[in-house]
Amino acid sequence: MSLELHTANVWSVDFSADSKFLVSAGDDQRVIVWNLQRLAKINYFEYGCNWIHDYLKTNPLLTKSDRQVCDIGK
Known part of the structure; x- marks a missing residue:
């Protein structure tokens, strides 16, 4: 699936x-x-972070800490 x-x-x-x-x-x-x-x-955290990668980089309304939400698992 x-x-x-x-x-x-x-x-x-x-x-x-x-x-x-x-x-x-x-x-x-x-x-x-x-x-x-x-x-x-499926590793849902990794999949989700890959899915929203561009959003986190380009959305002007996000704070710096918002953009780093997927860095926790690295």
């Missing part, structure tokens, strides 16, 4: 109450339900 199924910006993500699923929705008019147990082999 790939986490790269959206074809446009993702604007909303939320976990299920039991934390077994993640739901994402975006500009591509798609709502995707991710089965996190099937994706358990």
